[in-house]
Amino acid sequence: MEATYHQNKAHRLLRLLELLEQKAWRPHELRRELGLGERAIFDYLLEAQALAERLGLEFRHDRLRGLYWVEVRERLSLTETVVAHAALRMLAHHAPGSNKAYQESLRKLARSLPEPLRSIALRSTEALNQRPPSLSGANLETLTQGWLNQQVVAFEYRLPQARVIRVELETYFIEVSRANMAVYVIGKDRLYGRGLHYLENLKTYKLERIQRPRLLDETYTIPDDFDPSQYLSSAWGIVRSEPPxxxxxxxxxxxxxxxxxxxxxxxxxxxxxxxxxxxxxxxxxxxxxxxxxxxxxxxxxxxxxxxxxxxxxxxxxxxxxxxxxxxxxxxxxxxxRTYWAHTHPNPARWQPLREHLHQVAERAAAKARPFGEEENARLAGRLHDLGKYGDLFQRRLEGREKGLDHWSAGAHLALFEYRQPAVALAVQGHHIGLQSGARESLMEMKLREDGKGVPPELRLSETDLEVLKARLQKDGLELPPPSQTRISPPAGAAAMLDTRMLFSALVDADFLDTEAHIKGPEARPAPPELRAREALERLEAHLAQLSQAGHIPQKTLELRRVVAEAAASAAEQAASVFTLTAPTGLGKTLAMLRFALRRAARDPRIRRIVVVLPYLSILDQTAKVYRELFADFGPHYILEDHSLAYRPLSRELSDEQDLQERERRLLSENWEAPIVLTTHVQLLESLHANRPGACRKLHNLAGSVLLFDEVQTLPTHLAVPTLKTLARLASQKYGAVVVFATATQPAFDTLHEQIQRGEPQGWQPVEMVPEPERLFAQSRRVELEWWLKNPIPWPHLATLLEAEPQVLAVLNLKRQAYALFQESQARNLEGLYHLSTALCPAHRRRVLEEVQRRLEQGQPCRLVATQVVEAGVELDFPAGYRALGPLEAIAQTAGRINRHGLRPQGRLVVFLPQEEAYPDRAYGRAAALTRALQAEGPLTLEPTTFRRYYQSLYALQQVSDPAIEALIQTQNYTELARRYRIIESVAVNVVVPYNDEALALMQEARDHGISAAWIHRARPYTVPYFLPKDGPPPFLETVFLRYGRGEAPDWFLSADPALYDARLGFTPQDGASVGLVV
The missing domain is CATH 3.30.70 (Alpha-Beta Plaits)
Incomplete structure (x- = not known):
């Protein structure tokens, strides 16, 4: 009994101290709380005083008012007291309802305050009971436990529209918003963005929306560099962004x-x-x-x-x-009155026209600043959507009108008030493409009250130009005063490029502003810088490492060093057009890059490097080298822009891969990357295009180094117009640098006077290698033999292949390659392979891997191929046979013979095949010229020989298509874009049954149609095929578009599996495809 009495007394005493810490009490109040008598309460108070002194507390008794309470000995200063009071008042105001956790916290904090502030705080605490109960108290406790213990918390989170998502959170911080005093949890969601830096993956969750939180067993570590104050430095409340x-x-x-x-x-x-x-x-x-x-x-x-x-x-x-x-x-x-430019899924986010015109004008001006067209670009930006001030267009945004022209009004003002044809063409074309700059076409821009002067299927959004101008100016946008100068229609290739560059700045600015409005400003990644000096150091270290390669002959390494040093020295010259003439295998690809980085390091105008290659196979190899070299410069430092560069977005990609692919696609739209790899077709056809999408990237060529490899592949009939455009790009106005690299350098400088008629600078390139003839003589690895007196029958040629354990034979046509292969196959030649575009890319890759393996292991290997083997294929045969063709094609085959100089001398025989036939007339004329020059004396594959060859070729063939020249003189952008084609004939794609994956893709196309993702997966199993004039033959199966109506016009399936041979590839019997070269 005695023990029970003492236990009860101890409990009461401790309870008394707890009450006295909370506030000041009168004795009768304490009697009710503790259930004591009148005399007993005073005994307890005396014992509490003694106990408080032992515990370091101060026992207080206000005799005048009859109050008792306890204070801690460490008192707050007056300033500290008022700060604590303010914090408690703020918590009391914003506490989320009746919540025990909040109330208990407030009581404990109140104890540190002196009277009367303590009593005020405690009354505020009790007042919380009058509020509706809060459900978040337990949730906050779970989240706080996870935060303090660094333990992952899983919960469901309620989004707007009642959508609920699952979250697994590593809590980094719990914050009270300055804006609304609500509690938020900040942390990293483990279910999203794996592989991203933690700062890119931090999410914020409102406590009131968190449901059913529970602690998981997994733990985590908050990064040492995470600073909540710095992270939230831009937040008005809890929302932050980078940049703010x-x-x-x-x-x-x-x-x-x-x-x-x-x-x-x-x-x-x-x-x-x-x-x-x-x-x-x-x-x-x-x-x-x-x-x-x-x-x-x-x-x-x-x-x-x-x-x-x-x-x-x-x-x-x-x-x-x-x-x-x-x-x-x-x-x-x-x-x-607000005039709108664009709608938005959220009605509150419609974009005002004033904002759009201002933003596009400033963006366009910034993009045109590098080539001195800032003011014209700003004017184009202000005028490009002038017609949207029309009432009809505003109704169109509401879905009540259609078929409106909103660009012709701005074009009219640009031409007839500001006398700027280029601005007028850019404004007119920003939706429909560049049209014609001829005088009569320009005069058709004049708008009349009857609405004439616009496309017949469209109506003007407003016929009164004065109304549109007044609305624009009332919106706070200024226009310059009208010009009184005479309208001078542009002329020549240089003028066309000038207009395209201005057009490019406008349409890119328009695209970017619209994209930012729809997707938000963070949708597009900031492009990385070139960092030329750092990249140059990395490249030179790599070149030094290559110079120690033990598997390459010392002589070859020394010649590579000569080429690399010549390119580096050339970067110090002021010229803007260069040639790099060097034999195959001497490292021109990296030497050109060294030149470009050195030039960029000393020239602040250089912003980017564009590598332009003729074949995807070369491009793929180059991209692999560059990506390995600059692996830590970021995922968007190297940009590939070509038909095979696009990886389909799918659930198979990680979040990081998906994000990088989306960002890569955005950067490819306007080439906002330090190093761009693309094809001759993509670059040169864009430079002569008229559509907004194709021209959008052109302004970024100003201040670029353009590295053209294998430049001998440029079509001869497009030489002059192409060089006029590139010469203009390399002029002082645009500050670009152009390099033409090849082992078979065309004599384009002999066209200098013709080019001057389009661009005064003409074409007078500086050769990087001081003595290219000497370099070729030192690196001669192949002896040519010319067997041109009599055609060699296929059986005899097969016998010659049989005598060579390792040999390459290159024919001009597929049917010639088929004939020789079948003749050799009949003789059971060991290690016999066939290579042409009749084989799908996956098949060709497997053949090349097998050929490469046999060559390296010294096994018998006989390859019968078409020109496809000359397209960037790294092979090294001891001997070869090449059917008579253009001299540059023969040189390409020679580049696959004794390529690395591992033998004293390689041997290449140029012969007349049993069937002397060629892919087209131009190819045949070049082959005939080669034969004629050889008849005058033995030909070598050196620069002087090629100069003589090309000069003779230019005399035989057109170096400028008269129709294209006429289109340039009349400034006909639409027709020129249609006629300027690097590859004149376009084949359709046929998916062949090469393996199980190809068969599955073919069945998928039959069942569901084809999509962009399907095309990407199917490309390794396609072959090119030229359709007959009377339409697809019966062995081609049509396919349908998955997300559209009708058939795919350029994709087919091979309906008959027997038409794909395991050795020869696709072999249709109509002969339509077997005449192709590549």
Missing amino acids: MRVRLRFNPEASERIREGGYPNLQILEQLEGGSTLVQITVGTDTEGFPLELLPWIQSWGPRVEVLEPESLRQAWLAEARAVLEQYGQPGLAF
Whole structure:
């Protein structure tokens, strides 16, 4: 019994101390709380006083008021007291309802305060009971436990529209928003963005929306460099972004004094204006759509005492809210008229036309600044959508009109008021493409009141130009004064490039602004810098390492060093057009890159390097080398832009791969990457294109180094117009540098006078290698033999192959290669292979791997091929036979004989085949010229020989198509884009049954149709085929578009599996494809 008595007394004593710590009490209040008598309470108070002194507490007794309480000995200063009081008052105001965790925390904090503040705080705590209960208390406790123990928490999170997602969170911080005092949890979601840096994967979750949190067994570590204050430095409340938005506001005199008193995060006073107004700037985070969601309510709270100056998007949102208020209170007539440029799925995010025109004008000006067309680009940006100020266009945005022309009004002003044909063409073409700059075509831009002067299927959005101008100017946009100069229609290739470059700046700016409006400003990654000096150091270290390669003969290594040093020295010259003439296998690819990086390191105008290659096989090899070399420069340092570069987006990709592919596609639209790899077709046809999408990237060629490899593949009949355009690009205006590299350098400099008629600079390149003839003589690895007196029958040629254990035979046509292969096959030659585009790419790759293996292991290997083997294929045979063809083609075959100089001398026989036939007339004329020059004396594969060859070839063949020259003189952009083709004949794609994967793809196409992702997967199993004039033959099976209507015009399936031979590839019997060279 005695033990029980003492236990009860101890409990009561401790309970008494706890009560006395909470607030001041009168004795009768304590009697009720503890259930004691009148005398007993005073005994307990005396014992509590003694116990408090032993525990380091101060026992207080106010005899006048009859109050008892306990304080800790470490008292707060007056300032500390008021700060703690303010914190408690804030918690009391914003606590989420009746919540035991909050109430207990408030009570404990209140104990540190002196009276009467302690009593005030405790009464506030009790007042929380009057509020609705909060469900988040237990959730907060679980999340806090996970945070403090660094333990993963799983929960369901309620999104808007009642959507719920699952989250597994590594909690880094728990924050109370400055904007609304709500509690938020910040951390890394393990279910999203694996592989991303943690700062790119931090998410914020509102406590009230978190449901059923539970601790998982997994733990984590918060990164040492995570600083919550720094992370949230741009947040007005809890929303942050990188980079943050800068908002400029003007407060009138009535509000200025309160603003100057301070207390606002991230607010900087910029200037005190005359009249008492204050100009301020706020740095604030934005939501996923680039909008300062938390700041707008604060701005609105100031009513008419503040004006939003920048950015325009926030200003328009502020005005839209003001208009909505007026309309709600029955005053729509007082609302400002807003003209819109673009809609948005969120009606509150429609883009004002004023903002769009301003943004496009400034973006276009920035893009045109490197080539001195800043003002014209700004004018084009202001005018390009002038017609959208028309009432009809505004109705179209609401879905009540269609078939409107909103560009012709701006084009009219550009031409007839500002006398700028290039600006007019760019504005006119920003949707329909560049049209014609001929005088009569320009005059057709003049708009008339009857609406004539626009495409017949369209109507003007507004016929009164003065109305459009007035609305634009009322919107706060300024136009320059009209010009009185005479309209001078442009002429020549240089003028066409000038117009395309201006057009490019405009359409890229238009695309980017529209993209930012729809997807948000963060949708497009910031392109990396070239970092030329760092990249050059990396490359030179790599070249030094290659110079020690033990498997390459010392002589070859020394010649490679000569080429690399020559390219490096050339970078110090001021010229803008160069040639690099060097034998195959001496490292021209890396030597050119060294030149480009050195030039960029010393020339601040150089922003990018564009590597231009003729064949995808070469491009793929080059890209692999570059990516390995610059692996740590970021995923977007190297950009490939060609038909096989696109990886389909699918669930099979990781989040990081998916994000990188989406970003790569965005950068490929306008070549915003330091190093771009593309094809001759892609670059040169874009330089002569008229469509916005194709021209969009052109402005980024200003200040670029363009490295053309295997330049001998450029079509002769396009030589002059192509060189005129490139010469203009290499002029002082654009600051580009052009390099032509090959072992068989065309004599383009002999066309200098013709090129001068389109670009005064002409074409006078500087050769990088000081003595190319000497270099070729030192590197001669192959002896040529010319057997041109009599054709060699296939049986005899097969006998010659039988005598060579390892030998390459190259024919001009597939049917010739078939004939020789079958003749050799009949003799059971060991190690016999066939290679042509009749084999799908996957099949060709397997054949090449097998051939390479046999060559390296010294096994018998006899390859019968078409010119496909000359397209960037790295092979090294001791001997070869080449059917008579153009001299540059013979040189390409020679590059596959004794390529690395591992033998004293290789041997290449040039012969007349049993069937002397050629792919086309131009090819045949070049072969005939080669035969004629050989008859005059033995031909070698050296620069002087090729100069003589090309000079003779230019005399035989057109170096400029007269039809194309006429289109250039009349500035006909539309027709020139159609006629300028690097590859004249375009074959369709036929998917062949090469293996099980190909068969599965064929069945998928039959069942579901084809899509972009399917095409990407099917390309390794396709062969080219030229359709007969009467349509697809019966052995081709048509396929349908998966997401469209009708058949795919250029994709077919091989209907008969027997038509694909395991050795010869696709062998249709109609002969339509077997005459192809590659």
